[in-house]
Amino acid sequence: MSRVFSLSEAASIAIHSMVLIARAKNGINVVKITEVTGFSKNHIAKVLQRLVKADMLRSVRGPAGGFYLKKEAGGITFLEIYEAIEGPMEETDCPLSYVLCNYDSCIMGTIINEMTGEFKKYLENKTLASFN
């Protein structure tokens, strides 16, 4: 049960939460997102705080508070969300660039780079508007 292809939990929380927030007409709070997604409430709260600082969300405190999109759904790509949490997605042939790889080229060839590029393009073309 291993995965070559994995998002950090934080990135997954960010994307899932943004979709839920985009769908909610009048905002949605951490408790609700916890119920729907099953992630840790604390972790969700931390991730949403980062999205607020990244200027992707607006937060409202107090009863009936919650989170709202700062821009319209069609203007927010999955890649933006991902990179707000993880930093720029690197495209590189070697999955472990710091290794002293004494071969003519990376053992893995160019496949890693190609697949990362493909995925990146996919995330770039996918916006929150896909989930209305």
Add this chain to the structure above:
Amino acid sequence: MSRVFSLSEAASIAIHSMVLIARAKNGINVVKITEVTGFSKNHIAKVLQRLVKADMLRSVRGPAGGFYLKKEAGGITFLEIYEAIEGPMEETDCPLSYVLCNYDSCIMGTIINEMTGEFKKYLENKTLASFN
């Protein structure tokens, strides 16, 4: 500088070491692999022990000792090596299967599955004989 696509260091050590062992005519030891790859000596030793137990390597103790392939290079695929360390490579749409994903289908669509399958096929067709 984040990577969607990543091998654990252990898996990378396994693959790089197997390549080096396949190339060495008369075995190669942990120190040599450390020098060439730059991985932690301790970590390399641990990974090689697992490959010995998985019956992919033969080890010889004492001076002039080291590691040898148990089968011929052409008969060992990268996928086997990977799975000896990480367990079976899972093909699943959702990168986080335990999430209570309340959508019609996984937010990520089928791309994860497709890419994992593609990569798996690549690893299956690549053997240690490619590095003679």
Add this chain to the structure above:
DNA sequence: TATATTTGCGCATTCAAATACCTAAATAGG
């Protein structure tokens, strides 16, 4: 046989991500 070398293996340590916890700040509603 003695010694140095190298793997085998268990346990301790480190490190980052995930998680938990607690208090402050804001605010809706009575």
Add this chain to the structure above:
DNA sequence: CCTATTTAGGTATTTGAATGCGCAAATATA
């Protein structure tokens, strides 16, 4: 104005991977 609710944010704990360390076992070589 008071109280309950909800986000903000700092700190502590947990967890698993990666590392480090020390000693035992094997063996080549002198």
